[in-house]
Amino acid sequence: MSVSTGKTPHKRGQRKNTLDIPQRFLDRLTPTVLETPRSTQQKVEEAPNETLTxxxxxxxxxxxxxxxxxxxxxxxxxxxxxxxxxxxxxxxxxxxxxxxxxxxxxxxxxxxxxxxxxxxxxxxxxxxxxxxxxxxxxxxEGIIKESPFDNVELLRVPEEDFQVISKIQERKLFNCCELTTFTGLRDALLMSFLLDTGLRIGECMRIFAEEVDLQNRSASVRAESAKTRKARLVYFGSRTQELLVIYLAWHEQNGQAPNLFLNEYGQPLDKNWATRCISFIGKRAKIAGVRISPHTFRHTFATRYIKATGDPFSLRRLLGHSSMEMVNRYVNQDASDVREQYEKFMSRGNE
Structure with missing residues (x-):
C-alpha cells in the first residue's frame, strides 16, 4: 500500500527540465536583465547621427x-x-x-x-x-570618408622673377625718413633691419629689444616667433647698428613693451602696420616698377646675398626656410646675370 506525498509522480529515468519558480521571483526580474526590449533596441538603431557642418x-x-x-x-x-x-x-x-x-x-x-x-x-x-x-x-580622424579636394588640383603658378629694390631706389626710400624725429628714425631702422636680416615681417615685429646684440650685430629669433618654429640668429650691418644705438636709448626710456618696434606711445606695432608704413614710404619716394613691401625687402636681401656669396645653404638658415626649394629660386639668376656670366665665359675663351 503506497502513501500519498502530494507530489506528482514521474517515472524513473524521465528527464525533468522545468523549474518550479514562484511568480513573485519572476516579477522582480527586470526586462534589462532578461533581454533588451524591442522598442529600446529600435530607438538605438534609429537614433540619427549629429549633423556635421x-x-x-x-x-x-x-x-x-x-x-x-x-x-x-x-x-x-x-x-x-x-x-x-x-x-x-x-x-x-x-x-x-x-x-x-x-x-x-x-x-x-x-x-x-x-x-x-x-x-x-x-x-x-x-x-x-x-x-x-x-x-x-x-x-x-575618421570623421569623413573622402575629401572634397579629391581630384581638385591646385592652380599652376608661373615662375615669376622676384622684384628687387635697386641701390638708387633704396637711397630714395631712406631720404624720405626724417631722422630728427622718432617716427622717421624708427621707419628708417625698420627698413634697414629688414634689408640686412631678410626677416619675415611677422618675425621682425616679434623681435624683443633685449634680443638685439649691438656688439655682435646680431638678433635672436625665438622658436615661438619663427614661422618654422625653429630658433635662429640673424645679422645686421653698421648702418642698422648706428640707428639702433639711438633708437634703443629712446626705447629704454619710453618703451612700454618688450617688442623692438614700438609706436610713439611705447606700444608694440603689428605686421599690418609695418606693411602699410613701408608702402606709404614707397609712394612718398615715388618708386615705380617695384612693389615696395616687406616681402620685397626679403627678396632683395636674398638676391643680394646669393650674388655676393653664392652660398644657398647659409642663406637657407638666415631666411629660416625648412627646405632648399624656395632658396633655389634665388639661385636661378635673372637674364642680366646670365648675360654677365656668359660674357665672362666668352672673354676667357677668346684669351
Missing amino acids: LNKLFNRYYTARQAAGAAERTLEDYRKHMNWFRCFLASEYSGLDNFVPNRDVIRSWISHMLTVQKLKPSTINIRLRTVKAMFNWAIT
Missing part, C-alpha cells in the same frame, strides 16, 4: 591644431582663410550651417576667386592648401 568641423580642427602647439601665426591663417571661404559660401550658397561642401563647391570657389576677386594663382593656392589641410585631418 563646416563650422563644427572647423572648430574641431582648430582645437586639435591648437592642442598640438601650432604657432599663433598659423592659427591666425586658419581663421583668416576659413573666413574667406565662409564669405563665399554665404554669398553663393546661403550660408554653411547645414552641409559640408563637396568638390563642386570647391571648384566654384576657385572660379570665384579667379574671375570675381581676380586673385593671383599663388594667393588662391595658399587659401586652398589651408582648407584642404582641414579635410585631410578629418579623414585621418
Whole structure:
C-alpha cells in the first residue's frame, strides 16, 4: 500500500527540465536583465547621427591644431582663410550651417576667386592648401570618408622673377625718413633691419629689444616667433647698428613693451602696420616698377646675398626656410646675370 506525498509522480529515468519558480521571483526580474526590449533596441538603431557642418568641423580642427602647439601665426591663417571661404559660401550658397561642401563647391570657389576677386594663382593656392589641410585631418580622424579636394588640383603658378629694390631706389626710400624725429628714425631702422636680416615681417615685429646684440650685430629669433618654429640668429650691418644705438636709448626710456618696434606711445606695432608704413614710404619716394613691401625687402636681401656669396645653404638658415626649394629660386639668376656670366665665359675663351 503506497502513501500519498502530494507530489506528482514521474517515472524513473524521465528527464525533468522545468523549474518550479514562484511568480513573485519572476516579477522582480527586470526586462534589462532578461533581454533588451524591442522598442529600446529600435530607438538605438534609429537614433540619427549629429549633423556635421563646416563650422563644427572647423572648430574641431582648430582645437586639435591648437592642442598640438601650432604657432599663433598659423592659427591666425586658419581663421583668416576659413573666413574667406565662409564669405563665399554665404554669398553663393546661403550660408554653411547645414552641409559640408563637396568638390563642386570647391571648384566654384576657385572660379570665384579667379574671375570675381581676380586673385593671383599663388594667393588662391595658399587659401586652398589651408582648407584642404582641414579635410585631410578629418579623414585621418575618421570623421569623413573622402575629401572634397579629391581630384581638385591646385592652380599652376608661373615662375615669376622676384622684384628687387635697386641701390638708387633704396637711397630714395631712406631720404624720405626724417631722422630728427622718432617716427622717421624708427621707419628708417625698420627698413634697414629688414634689408640686412631678410626677416619675415611677422618675425621682425616679434623681435624683443633685449634680443638685439649691438656688439655682435646680431638678433635672436625665438622658436615661438619663427614661422618654422625653429630658433635662429640673424645679422645686421653698421648702418642698422648706428640707428639702433639711438633708437634703443629712446626705447629704454619710453618703451612700454618688450617688442623692438614700438609706436610713439611705447606700444608694440603689428605686421599690418609695418606693411602699410613701408608702402606709404614707397609712394612718398615715388618708386615705380617695384612693389615696395616687406616681402620685397626679403627678396632683395636674398638676391643680394646669393650674388655676393653664392652660398644657398647659409642663406637657407638666415631666411629660416625648412627646405632648399624656395632658396633655389634665388639661385636661378635673372637674364642680366646670365648675360654677365656668359660674357665672362666668352672673354676667357677668346684669351
